[in-house]
Amino acid sequence: MKQLNAYLEQNKQRFLDELVALLRFPSISADKNYEPDVLQTADAVKDFLLQAGAEQVSVISTAGFPVVYGEKIINANLPTVLVYGHYDVQPADPLELWNSPPFEPVIKDGNIYARGACDDKGQMFMHVKAFEMMMKNNCLPCNVKFMIEGEEEIGSANLETFAVQHKEKLQADVILISDTSMISNEQPSITTGLRGLSYLEVEVTGPNRDLHSGVYGGAVANPINILCDMISSLHDADRKVNIPGFYDEVQEVSAEERNSMSKAPFSLSDYKAHLDIQDVLGEKGYSTLERVSIRPTLDVNGIWGGYTGQGAKTVLPSKAYAKISMRLVPNQNSEKIMQLFEEHFKRIAPSCVQVKVMPHHGGEAAVTPTDSIAYRAASKAMEQTFGVTPIPLRTGGSIPIVTMFERVLGIKSILFGFGLDSDAIHSPNEKFGVFNYYKGIETIPYFYQYFAEMSRV
Ligand code: BES
Ligand code: MN
Ligand code: MN
Numbered sequence: 197m198k199q200l201n202a203y204l205e206q207n208k209q210r211f212l213d214e215l216v217a218l219l220r221f222p223s224i225s226a227d228k229n230y231e232p233d234v235l236q237t238a239d240a241v242k243d244f245l246l247q248a249g250a251e252q253v254s255v256i257s258t259a260g261f262p263v264v265y266g267e268k269i270i271n272a273n274l275p276t277v278l279v280y281g282h283y284d285v286q287p288a289d290p291l292e293l294w295n296s297p298p299f300e301p302v303i304k305d306g307n308i309y310a311r312g313a314c315d316d317k318g319q320m321f322m323h324v325k326a327f328e329m330m331m332k333n334n335c336l337p338c339n340v341k342f343m344i345e346g347e348e349e350i351g352s353a354n355l356e357t358f359a360v361q362h363k364e365k366l367q368a369d370v371i372l373i374s375d376t377s378m379i380s381n382e383q384p385s386i387t388t389g390l391r392g393l394s395y396l397e398v399e400v401t402g403p404n405r406d407l408h409s410g411v412y413g414g415a416v417a418n419p420i421n422i423l424c425d426m427i428s429s430l431h432d433a434d435r436k437v438n439i440p441g442f443y444d445e446v447q448e449v450s451a452e453e454r455n456s457m458s459k460a461p462f463s464l465s466d467y468k469a470h471l472d473i474q475d476v477l478g479e480k481g482y483s484t485l486e487r488v489s490i491r492p493t494l495d496v497n498g499i500w501g502g503y504t505g506q507g508a509k510t511v512l513p514s515k516a517y518a519k520i521s522m523r524l525v526p527n528q529n530s531e532k533i534m535q536l537f538e539e540h541f542k543r544i545a546p547s548c549v550q551v552k553v554m555p556h557h558g559g560e561a562a563v564t565p566t567d568s569i570a571y572r573a574a575s576k577a578m579e580q581t582f583g584v585t586p587i588p589l590r591t592g593g594s595i596p597i598v599t600m601f602e603r604v605l606g607i608k609s610i611l612f613g614f615g616l617d618s619d620a621i622h623s624p625n626e627k628f629g630v631f632n633y634y635k636g637i638e639t640i641p642y643f644y645q646y647f648a649e650m651s652r653v
Pocket of ligand 2: 282
């Protein structure tokens, strides 16, 4: 392992240049216009895996975007690590809020700015480079498989079929995923919980056409007004979600775990300052960290309808729309919650409008134990390179494939993220620290080493 530090030092600039090249591909899976770019990105990932020394490298087609696979099997008796990551990214809009174009990476003040820098190209690529280091220095301590998908940001709709079809090929002892964040560069953490998700869209229809808001306004239901009423009724005065049955299955977290969460270093005033807000808002009775990890939530992600162009147009619109997501916690079932929402939303709709609810994707929450070999190996690896023991912490985001892999492949995941919450993933000016990129590359080989060692005994 010692020689790896020298290799990293010698190849630092190239590692960064290669990531920059990967970030130039606008691999936006949500937007049909970028389909050729997404496919080209898969090919680029394939080439990088080949260069790094992987074998059986292939771009495997699915009903959607392909999965890039590669492996290095050194000895069937050694444990196998399956690396998962995604090469697709979120749309970059609103473009005008970016300080530099999202697909023209800029390195400034120790950060790489680009869409996908942290989520997930930068973090995924750390694994490719760490693998290259171990290959070129003949010190790969176990078998490795890579599965890099291109549909994570749109719900991984075809990954379950892929996993079922390639069950044998994907057999491994652990799945290693770097697609989350840590507390800070001084205090690393390992993600031990993710929230589930139910995502849907609603359409509220009033009159059969847009109307003059003076001639008809006041007498005919305005679907935007109604939609706003309905949405605001979805939270009560304690900011609890006001859908009957919503909390029924929620797994309450023990006082002990809540107590240990409250010890994680967290400054509410820094948090507010970062976001330029005077105050936070959330469910009564829970701390900010709890609100974004162990509690379920409901948020409107987008709302539109009527006239939004320049100037004023007096119009009473025919339709109003919203995209709504609910973050879920262990034991809640994403399909059941979707159903509860749909029933409730239709029930509260006044007779002057018609309501449609269209489900998008969903997924279940995940929790990972801290007493597994894989967790201990991950913890020891971070301790080695950061000089501090990482704190186990649940987080608010969702990676629905974690529970899917457990169900279909029977393999648990380790969420080995090196990003920061301030990396602005999904937002304008997404970034990834150059420090974090190299730290990840430095730390990953130790995970392999400790995982192999601990698996032996
Ligand atoms: N990498 C994120 C998830 C994430 C981010 C987890 C930060 C923990 C901390 C992932 O790419 C993502 O964006 N997931 C989506 C869900 C998906 C089904 C579209 C999410 O959480 O909104
Ligand atoms: Mn991601
Ligand atoms: Mn994402």
